[in-house]
Structures are given as structure tokens and as C-alpha cells.
Amino acid sequence: MSFPSTPVTDTPPTAPAQGPAFSPLYQQIKGLILQGLEAGEWRPGELIPSEMELAARFRVSQGTVRKAIDELAAENLVMRRQGKGTFVATHAAQQVQYRFLKLQPDVGDLREEGRAQRQIIDCKRLRAPAEVARLLALRSGDAVMQVRRVLAFAGVPTILEEIWLPGQAFKGLTAEQMGSYQGPTYAMFELEYGVRMVRADEKIRAVLPDAEQAELLAVSNSTPLLSVERVAYTYNDVPMELRRGLYRTDTHHYRNALN
Amino acid sequence: MSFPSTPVTDTPPTAPAQGPAFSPLYQQIKGLILQGLEAGEWRPGELIPSEMELAARFRVSQGTVRKAIDELAAENLVMRRQGKGTFVATHAAQQVQYRFLKLQPDVGDLREEGRAQRQIIDCKRLRAPAEVARLLALRSGDAVMQVRRVLAFAGVPTILEEIWLPGQAFKGLTAEQMGSYQGPTYAMFELEYGVRMVRADEKIRAVLPDAEQAELLAVSNSTPLLSVERVAYTYNDVPMELRRGLYRTDTHHYRNALN
DNA sequence: TAGTGGTCTAGACCACATA
DNA sequence: ATGTGGTCTAGACCACTAC
Numbered sequence: 001m002s003f004p005s006t007p008v009t010d011t012p013p014t015a016p017a018q019g020p021a022f023s024p025l026y027q028q029i030k031g032l033i034l035q036g037l038e039a040g041e042w043r044p045g046e047l048i049p050s051e052m053e054l055a056a057r058f059r060v061s062q063g064t065v066r067k068a069i070d071e072l073a074a075e076n077l078v079m080r081r082q083g084k085g086t087f088v089a090t091h092a093a094q095q096v097q098y099r100f101l102k103l104q105p106d107v108g109d110l111r112e113e114g115r116a117q118r119q120i121i122d123c124k125r126l127r128a129p130a131e132v133a134r135l136l137a138l139r140s141g142d143a144v145m146q147v148r149r150v151l152a153f154a155g156v157p158t159i160l161e162e163i164w165l166p167g168q169a170f171k172g173l174t175a176e177q178m179g180s181y182q183g184p185t186y187a188m189f190e191l192e193y194g195v196r197m198v199r200a201d202e203k204i205r206a207v208l209p210d211a212e213q214a215e216l217l218a219v220s221n222s223t224p225l226l227s228v229e230r231v232a233y234t235y236n237d238v239p240m241e242l243r244r245g246l247y248r249t250d251t252h253h254y255r256n257a258l259n
Numbered sequence: 260m261s262f263p264s265t266p267v268t269d270t271p272p273t274a275p276a277q278g279p280a281f282s283p284l285y286q287q288i289k290g291l292i293l294q295g296l297e298a299g300e301w302r303p304g305e306l307i308p309s310e311m312e313l314a315a316r317f318r319v320s321q322g323t324v325r326k327a328i329d330e331l332a333a334e335n336l337v338m339r340r341q342g343k344g345t346f347v348a349t350h351a352a353q354q355v356q357y358r359f360l361k362l363q364p365d366v367g368d369l370r371e372e373g374r375a376q377r378q379i380i381d382c383k384r385l386r387a388p389a390e391v392a393r394l395l396a397l398r399s400g401d402a403v404m405q406v407r408r409v410l411a412f413a414g415v416p417t418i419l420e421e422i423w424l425p426g427q428a429f430k431g432l433t434a435e436q437m438g439s440y441q442g443p444t445y446a447m448f449e450l451e452y453g454v455r456m457v458r459a460d461e462k463i464r465a466v467l468p469d470a471e472q473a474e475l476l477a478v479s480n481s482t483p484l485l486s487v488e489r490v491a492y493t494y495n496d497v498p499m500e501l502r503r504g505l506y507r508t509d510t511h512h513y514r515n516a517l518n
Numbered sequence: 519t520a521g522t523g524g525t526c527t528a529g530a531c532c533a534c535a536t537a
Numbered sequence: 538a539t540g541t542g543g544t545c546t547a548g549a550c551c552a553c554t555a556c
Contacts, residue, residue, distance in 0.1 A: 022533085024544060050522060061546045066523085074333075076518055082523050083553035100517050200517040205508035206465035206483035224465035224483035230517075249464035256515060258359050258459040258489075259335055281552085283525060309541060320527045325542085341542045342534035525551070532544070 029058055030068035037077065037088060038235040044090035044190045048078065051086075077198060091197070092187035100186070100200050100232065103159065103247050104255045113153045115182070121148040121216070123175035125167060132164050135231050135242045143167025147178055150216055157217050158252060161245040169195055169240065186232075195240055200232040204254065209246060217248055226254055288317055289327035296336060296347060297494045303349035303449045307337065310345075336457060350456070351446035359445070359459050359491065362418065362506050363514045372412045374441070380407040380475070382434035384426060391423050394490050394501045402426025406437055409475055416476050417511060420504040428454055428499065445491075454499055459491040463513065468505060476507055485513055 033054070042048045051069065055062045069086055072078045076096070079087045091099065097111075104110060128136065128144040136144070144167050151159040163185075165173065170193055181188040189195045205227040214221040226247040234240045247254065292313070301307045310328065314321045328345055331337045335355070338346045350358065356370075363369060387395065387403040397403070403426050410418040422444075424432065429452055440447040448454045464486040473480040485506040493499045506513065 026544075052522085063547080064545060067544085069523095080523065081554090083521085083555080085522060102515070102517075202515045202517060204463065204485065204513040204515065206485045206506075207508075208481075208483055222467070222481065224467055226463065226465045226485075247465075249466075254463040256361075256461045256463065258361075258461060285525075311541090322528080323526060326525085328542095339542065340535090342536080342540085344541055519556085520554105521556105522554075523552090525549100527549080528547090530544100530546080533542090535539105535541075537539085 025060060026064045026067040026071075029054075029060060029065055030071055032058065033068060033072060034077075034235065040194060042088050044088050044196055045092060046088050047085045048088060075198070090187065090190060091184045092190065097184050097187075100197070100230070102202075102254050102256060103252050105153065105252050110153075116151040116153055116159075117155070118179055119150045119152070119157075120175045120179045121150065123147045123173065123178055128164070132242055136164065136166055136239050138166060145170045145173050147173070147175070149178065153252075156248075156251065158248045159245055160213055160216050161243055164242040164244075166240060169193060189241075195234055197232040197234060197240065200230050203229045207246070213246055217246065219248060219250075223248075223250070225249070228254070284319060285323045285326040285330075288313075288319060288324055289330055291317060292327060292331060293336075293494065299453060301347050303347050303455055304351060305347050306344045307347060334457070349446065349449060350443045351449065356443050356446075359456070359489070361461075361513050361515060362511050364412065364511050369412075375410040375412055375418075376414070377438055378409045378411070378416075379434045379438045380409065382406045382432065382437055387423070391501055395423065395425055395498050397425060404429045404432050406432070406434070408437065412511075415507075415510065417507045418504055419472055419475050420502055423501040423503075425499060428452060448500075455493055456491040456499065457493060459489050462488045464488075466505070472505055476505065478507060478509075482507070482509070484508070487513070 033048070036042060036048070048054075049057070051062050051065045054065045058065065069078060069080070073080050073086075076089055076099070079089050079093070081087065089096070091097070101110070105113060124146050126144055126146050127141045128138050130140045132138075132144060133140045133142060138144070145163075145165040147163040147165075149161060149163075150157050151161070170189075173193075177188070177192065178185070186197050189197070206224050207227040209217065209219065209221055209223065209225055211221060213225075214223070217223075217225070219225075226245075226249055228243075228245040228247060230241075230243040230245070231239050232241040232243065292307070295301060295307070307313075308316070310321050310324045313324045317324070328337060328339070332339050332345075335348050335358070338348050338352070340346065348355070350356070360369070364372060383405050385403055385405050386400045387397050389399045391397075391403060392399045392401060395403070404422075404424040406422040406424075408420060408422075409416050410420070429448075432452075436447070436451065437444070445456050448456070465483050466486040468476065468478065468480055468482065468484055470480060472484075473482070476482075476484070478484075485504075485508055487502075487504040487506060489500075489502040489504070490498050491500040491502065
């Protein structure tokens with residue numbers, strides 16, 4: 001068993017309990033499981049140990065482990081399947097494909113449209129511009145990969161995007177690789193680079209395209225487009241991707257559920 | 260005690276358990292609490308009975324009630340406060356004001372900008388156009404209220420919106436009422452009309468304004484704007500508001516967190 | 519048949535708020 | 538001091554999956 005049987009320390013009853021202190025047991029367990037996920041002890045799509053097993057390992061009750069896993073499941077980091085076990089979430093899973101893509105056709109469903117056709121415009125290694133560096137928590141001038149591509153649905157070019165990735169983690173990324181992989185790009189990132197995106201933030205604006213953008217999307221330069229700037233994070237809130245997209249919204253719309 | 264002491268029926272062990280059947284106990288309890296919320300037994304902002312009290316009323320354990328309330332809290336229908344109790348959620352609560360408004364200033368915070376200035380353009384009673392009727396689950400031609408207004412932040416007109424409400428539930432709504440109420444419009448709806456919005460769906464597009472829209476927002480007619488069509492629902496997925504907004508995104512942006 | 523997660527219970531103790 | 542929600546445990550049984 002490669003995972004150390006870490007005994008969870010009780011809060012010393014004599015300690016003055018200063019500062020932030022006090023974290024519920026299940027939060028500590030959640031943290032330990034998270035460490036395993038980060039460390040790659042269990043890879044995306046794999047089964048993690050059963051609740052009973054984790055309870056024995058951490059010397060807590062099954063109920064405490066359950067509550068820890070409940071929170072991980074609520075954050076989409078793992079997926080429970082009754083009768084089978086708990087699995088590390090993956091962007092390759094059929095049910096959650098394109099989890100971060102909120103663009104929907106006005107009629108029908110994205111999955112019915114079939115796979116998007118991808119046209120890679122270029123894939124370069126560059127020095128990070130200041131703004132890109134800032135959003136990726138790099139230093140200005142650090143190496144980054146830049147990919148530009150167009151996604152077409154049903155033959156209609158709909159999304160033009162510019163993807164920026166930390167050069168260190170994505171060393172060796174090629175246009176060929178971006179173009180040939182079937183399925184979500186985020187699934188490829190997991191498989192080829194061991195980088196799993198767990199959440200993202202988007203800033204959305206309405207803009208007009210410049211001449212090049214208009215041509216790539218086959219629209220006039222007076223066609224308003226959605227500008228979607230996304231920063232995607234891996235574990236521990238580490239930013240690992242900046243994606244700047246232009247979406248055509250004449251036949252599609254950005255859909256958002258507010259709770 | 261106005262709430263009947265409803266005994267929860269066990270699934271008859273002899274019943275053939277056909278069809279969908281089988282709902283966990285805590286889901287049934289959740290449904291019963293929901294009925295109380297819908298019926299207005301406890302109003303927005305009020306305290307609901309303690310877990311122990313509900314457990315006694317429904318003849319189940321406290322743990323089962325807790326799980327029911329956990330789900331209601333996750334859906335923002337109630338709010339728990341340790342040591343005090345569980346409260347019916349309200350749009351008037353300081354912490355969740357403007358829960359459905361995703362527009363943020365590029366620098367700073369909406370709350371720091373102070374209250375929005377509201378300019379009511381008009382407030383009319385109309386017969387519902389076909390599309391409005393469809394989205395509000397009414398019949399074409401049914402009475403609806405229409406409010407048009409401009410919201411300005413720091414003196415800059417930023418949002419132009421058109422609000423459609425079912426005429427029956429919002430009989431008597433006036434421009435004066437829309438303009439004079441301090442705080443979120445949704446809080447006024449709760450207070451004055453007993454209608455609580457619990458979730459919403461938005462469809463977002465990039466558009467260009469027509470002449471009137473451009474003038475009201477003080478932009479040129481070639482300034483791209485966000486078009487945000489929101490349908491807000493009360494309990495039981497009943498649509499109660501259609502709101503069509505145009506957002507300026509030169510100094511603000513629409514912010515979305517992806518999980 | 520065995521193992522998994524899902525539900526339900528009962529009881530103990532903790533942290534927080536109020537009187 | 539009392540009552541609230543929050544945590545933790547232990548054990549029982551249920552539903553689903555696989556062998």
C-alpha cells in the first residue's frame with residue numbers, strides 16, 4: 001500500500017486553539033483524498049478505494065469518509081456509481097463531455113450535431129505577453145504554447161479560439177496532436193499531459209471581429225460576436241489554461257442556468 | 260399546529276412496487292417541506308421549525324430531516340445559520356442580493372458602485388405576444404404586465420431591460436412601485452406579490468441595438484451589446500418572469516463560474 | 519454471493535447564538 | 538442555561554452491479 005496510513009491528529013484538548021484552527025475531520029479527510037488525486041495516485045477514470053477501505057486507512061468511520069466524498073462529488077472531482085464504486089472524474093466520460101462549453105444550437109442539441117470539425121490555424125511556442133502571463137500566474141516572457149483554431153458545427157464555422165498553455169507542462173504539444181485527437185481537448189490534456197481541469201471562470205462580452213477574425217468565421221465585420229475569456233484551473237486553484245473564444249450567436253446561444 | 264401531522268407511509272412490503280416507485284424517505288420529507296414553502300406557511304426570511312421539531316412532526320429521525328434540508332439549502336431555497344435555525348431564503352437578504360445578476364464592473368465590485376439608479380420607461384398591461392406567452396406558459400393573448408427600464412451604474416446607463424410578468428399574479432403593478440422600491444426587484448416581488456423566484460435560465464447572444472435602444476443606453480448603433488434572455492421560475496418550475504436585457508460590456512462584463 | 523454506494527436510525531458531543 | 542445547527546460514530550438494512 002503506497003499510501004501512508006496517516007493517523008488523523010485530534011485537536012489537542014489542551015492546545016489554545018488559536019488562529020483559524022478547527023477543521024472538521026471530514027474536511028481533513030477530503031484534503032487527504034485530494035492529495036491522492038493531485039499526486040496522480042488514482043488517474044482520471046480510475047476507481048478510488050471503497051469508503052470502507054478509506055475509513056480503515058484513515059482510522060475514521062465510514063460516515064466521515066462518505067461526507068468527504070460527498071463534497072468531492074459535488075465539486076465534480078469524483079463520480080459515484082452505486083454498486084460499482086467511486087471514480088475519478090474525467091473529461092473523457094461520455095456524460096460530462098464538453099462540460100465547460102455552454103454554447104448550444106438554437107434548435108436541437110450539441111451532441112446531435114455530431115462531432116465538431118476542428119481546423120488548427122497554428123500551434124506555436126511563444127514568450128508570454130504580460131496579460132497572458134498574469135492570468136496564468138507566470139512571469140512575463142515565460143514560455144507558453146499558443147494554439148489557434150476554428151470549430152465548425154454542421155459545416156458552419158462557429159467558434160474561433162486562441163488557447164494559451166504554460167510551456168513547461170505542455171512541452172511538445174503539436175498542431176498534429178491538437179487536430180487528430182478525437183473527443184474533448186480537455187480529455188487529451190489529461191491523457192497526454194496529466195493535467196486535469198477542475199473548474200473555470202469566464203468573462204463574457206459582446207464585440208465586433210477584426211478583418212482576420214471575420215474571415216475565419218465567415219461573417220461580416222459588423223456581425224456582433226460573443227467574446228468568452230476563460231481561465232481554467234487544475235487542483236489547488238492553479239491556472240493551467242487561458243482560452244479566448246469568439247462565438248457566433250446567429251444560430252447558437254450561450255446557455256446559463258442560474259441557481 | 261396548522262401543519263397536519265402527516266405520517267409518512269412506508270412502501271407496503273407486499274406491494275408489487277411497479278412503475279417508478281421508490282422514493283427515499285428524505286426525498287418525501289423534502290417534498291413535504293417544499294409544500295409548506297409553496298403554500299406560504301413560512302414566508303421569505305422567516306424561521307422554519309427546527310430539525311428536531313420537523314422530525315417529530317413527520318415521525319422520522321433528525322438525520323433524515325437533516326438530509327432533506329441539506330438539499331433544500333443546496334438549491335438555495337433555505338439558508339442554515341448555526342445556532343439560530345433554518346430560514347426561508349429571500350432575495351432581500353444582504354448576502355445574496357442580485358443573485359441572478361452576473362454583470363460585474365471590470366474594476367471593483369457591484370456593491371461598491373452603490374445602488375443602481377433606475378429609470379422606468381413604462382409599465383403597461385398588455386396582451387401577451389405569442390413568444391412571450393410560450394415562455395411564460397400562458398395562452399397567446401393572456402394579460403401580462405410589461406415594464407421597461409434602464410439601470411445606470413455610477414451615472415452610466417448600462418442595462419436596458421424589458422420585464423414581462425403574468426398579469427394575474429402581478430395585477431396592480433405600477434411604474435411608481437417599480438421605481439420607488441429600494442433594493443432588488445425580486446425582493447419587492449416577494450413582499451408585494453408573494454412570488455419568489457427560485458431559479459432561472461439565461462440565453463445569451465451578441466447583438467447590435469436598434470436606434471431607440473442605442474439612444475436609451477447612450478451608445479452608437481454599432482456598439483455590440485449582450486442580449487440576455489432570462490426566464491425565472493418559482494416553485495415547481497412554474498415560469499413567472501421573462502426578462503430581456505441588453506447589457507453594455509465596455510465597462511462591465513458577464514461573469515460565469517464553471518464547475 | 520459478495521461488494522459497492524445509498525438510506526435510515528440513534529446517540530453523543532461540539533460550536534454558536536441568545537437570554 | 539438552553540436550543541440551534543454541525544460533526545462523528547456505529548450499526549442495520551436496501552438497491553445496484555458483478556461474478
